[in-house]
Amino acid sequence: MSELRKRPGTGKFADTGSQNDRPSRSACVLPSTMYSFGFARLVILVLSLAASATWLLSSRERSPLSDSYAVCSRSGARVYTVDEAVPNVQCLVVDEFFIVDSGSLEDVKERWVARGRHRSSLQIRYLDESSIVVPGLSDAHAHILEYGANRQLPLQGAKSIQETVALVRQHILDNSDILDDPSKFIEGWGWDHTSWPVEEWPTSDALEADPIVNGRPVILQSKDGHALWISKTALELSSPLPSEVEGGVIVRDSFGTLTGVLLDNAQDLVKRPVPTERDLLRRFSTAVNDALACGLTSIHDAGLKPASLEFFKRQAVAGNLPVRIYGMRYFDENVPYWGNLSKPIINAGNGRLNARSVKIFADGALRTGGAALNEPYCDNPHAKGFMRIDPEVLTEVVPKYLRDGWQVVSATYQRRNDTPHFLVLGKNIHAIGDYANSIVLDTFESALKDVNVTALRPRLEHAQILTKIDMQRVGNLGVIASVQPTHAISDMWYAEDRLGPERVKYLYAFRSLLDHGSRLALGSDFPVEDMNPLAGFYAAVTRLSPEGESPQGPSGWFPEQRLTRMEALRGMTIDAAYASFTEDSLGSLVPGKRADYVVLSQDIMTVPANQILNTKVQATVIDGRPAFGQV
Known part of the structure; x- marks a missing residue:
């Protein structure tokens, strides 16, 4: 095992070295005003930005x-x-x-x-x-409002449990409204236990140990979105919790005591305040400002819950969508089928809002051992991961959505701590592991009996690990692989330990997907990874960390899977437009568009x-x- 592979932190986008010999962390000149004003001034700024015809003009005369x-x-x-x-x-x-x-x-x-x-x-x-x-430039898989929430209390820089708690403490001290009201919820995003010196789950006791944080309702989302770390007060407010959750885990210690960590579907058990319109505006404004500074003109939002979709619809009606949004609607298996009752949103807000997909989570994440695999994990031979949804549900609902004209996106999804998920966008299925992806492709093939699947442009979100046979099926079915190149250079440091030397060759196999006829739509999965689309472009063409490193040396991690620069540019322009049914008006610079x-x-x-x-x-x-x- 090489030394580099043992250093997962090496793959992070760190701003190290001089500008002459190392790439900077981001090409985006992100605005800083959004994070230094008091709340009242912030709301005024948001409203003034919403009314402005051009946001963030540069200083050039x-x-x-x-x-x-x-x-x-x-x-x-x-x-x-x-x-x-x-x-x-x-x-x-x-x-x-x-x-x-x-x-x-x-x-x-x-x-x-x-x-x-x-x-x-x-x-x-x-x-x-x-x-x-x-x-x-388009980001084919991202989370807009979640990114905005993340920027309010970002935790990515913390390198230990103690540093994370210190950031929460400082956030309380910096905001008098929170400091003076112990009942006010504190929400943060971005902790990553896999980057800590000791890879261990945090606990609510660590939050209670700080006298400023103690006794407050604290909810901290992991970087990959698959785990919550919450305080004892937040646990009490969410009680009673069941002993088990299908498709999720409520983490307990050896005595059966709740530790304060909940994984995957168990996260839905945590009670938190419903965001106000001001909260949503602040999050939206933060995300949109940063996106525009990064050169993003279109964003595919991967999983709109009803409240988020309604918010975007309100902004479209008000003419307040400074970027184009392609929304993936949220699938809830506990509510009646709605595909025949609801119509896709097409070109609302002067072409700025479209929502014609559905997102379904299928399995868990690779790093946490939740991705559903055909064979056991190499570092945990007793586990193959798990499905977050019964395959029979997929077999039932996917053909229905397709028949009713919704896009089905089946995704292999692997975030930093990912487990396979099925996302349904229009109909999108989010899957990470090779077993989960096979189930999704089986569902698509079965649906061919009733509908032309290719015409509805099915998407495989993340498409992280597939067998050789399934790569061929992806191409034959006309499935779009919606991939995130920065995931590859983040996960390359641990992937072989988890999957073994042979199976890891089929992880993030972008070139193989192209060669088998799949179309690639590139994204970042922000806030899981850097929003900067050029970070994804760099990762796709080099398969190196920003410092020029990989577990296999300076040629890149499995360099045979690199994309050409034109393929990468197409993946974030015309091919991303194709994945959102907008290639006739967007994605290339030709007359008429x-x-x-x-x-x-x-x-x-x-x-x-x-x-x-x-x-x-x-x-x-x-x-x-x-x-x-x-x-």
């Missing part, structure tokens, strides 16, 4: 854009269209919300005049010498790989107008 303009490079064809016929052009012409032309500067000027327009009516904006333009594009500070398609993460987002443009920065 530029005259306002006219309705018609061209973005051009002085140094060659530096606009990447992601169009196979004409992959690079010098200029992109925008008229109001749409791309109307592309090509060389002289050609677009001539065609502009030929359409009866005066030459001077076309405003020309030139890129910086090193800059490029790419289509608006919406003018969603991003200006980057350097050419990610040609710079040395170790410089990719030094790229900055100079502008994020949606419908032809800057949402971040300036053109």
Whole structure:
């Protein structure tokens, strides 16, 4: 066993080393104002941002854009269209919300005049010498409101139980409304016991040991979203708890005493306050500001519970969606089937909101040993993981949703502590382990008797580990693999210990999925991983940590599974658009499509790989107008 593999922390996105020889943590210039104001000032800021036509303009002095303009490079064809016929052009012409032309500067000027327009009516904006333009970037699997909640009390930096408790303590001391009210709930996100010196579950006793934290209702979500660590007060408020939970675990010590940790489905037993509209606005504003600063124009939200979906619908009606959202509706097996009673949401809010999928959780996570595998775990030969849902339920509901026109996304889902899950988006199934994925693919094949599965673009969320046969089935069925490249470089440090030297070869096998005919849609699963889409781009093309390391050396972790740069760019543009049924209007820079594009500070398609993460987002443009920065 190599030394690197024993250091799971090495794979984290740490800001170490100089800018000259190491990539920075993020290309995103994330706004800091959202986290330093008091609550009242924060709400005022959120409302003012919601009313603003352009959020977060950069400090560069530029005259306002006219309705018609061209973005051009002085140094060659530096606009990447992601169009196979004409992959690079010098200029992109925008008229109001749409791309109307592309090509060389002289050609677009001539065609502009030929359409009866005066030459001077076309405003020309030139890129910086090193800059490029790419289509608006998509994150094909993320959690918007959860990310916003995470940023209120982020716990990712803590390297031990004690450091995590210290962050909770400081959060209380920094917020007088919480400090003065011991009954107020405290919620945080991001602790990761696998990165601690001793890999152990935390306990409620650790929270009670701090005199400031003691006696308060505290609910702390793990980084991967599969575990809750709660205080004794929170346990009491959620009592009584059952002895067992199907598809989940209530962790107890050797004496049967509750430890304060609940896994997977058991998390639903914890009672917490319902977020207010102010809470949701604050979380939404935080996430959207960060997303725009990262160059994201479209986000696939992987699992909208009814309250979250209603919130997004309200924002769409109010014209307050600064990014495009593709929502995966939440599946609850305890409520009656609704696929024939509810219609998909298509192009609400001037095309900013779509929700035509359903998300179903099938199994648990790999790191916690919950992912459902065909064979036992190598480091726990008595366990194969578990399913979070009865396969018979899948067999019953998947064909129904498909017949009623909902997208079925079947996902192999592995977060940092993942267990296989079935997510249904439109109908999406979230699965992580090879056994769980096989069950999902069986369900798709069975549904073929009643409906054209491929036409409804089924998705396999995470698609983390599949057998050779199932990789072939993914391609044959036309299943989209919705994958998160940063998961691979996070999990590579422990994966072989968990799966063994042979089975690990089929984990995050992106190249194999492509070769078998699957289409890849790339995402991050934020807040589980870094929101920055260029972090995913870098991980996909290098399979290295940001420090240039992997358990197999500087060539990358299973380098034969790397993507080319164009494949990675397609995965976060046109292929992600295809996965959300929007490829006719988004995903590439060709005439007739919406003018969603991003200006980057350097050419990610040609710079040395170790410089990719030094790229900055100079502008994020949606419908032809800057949402971040300036053109």
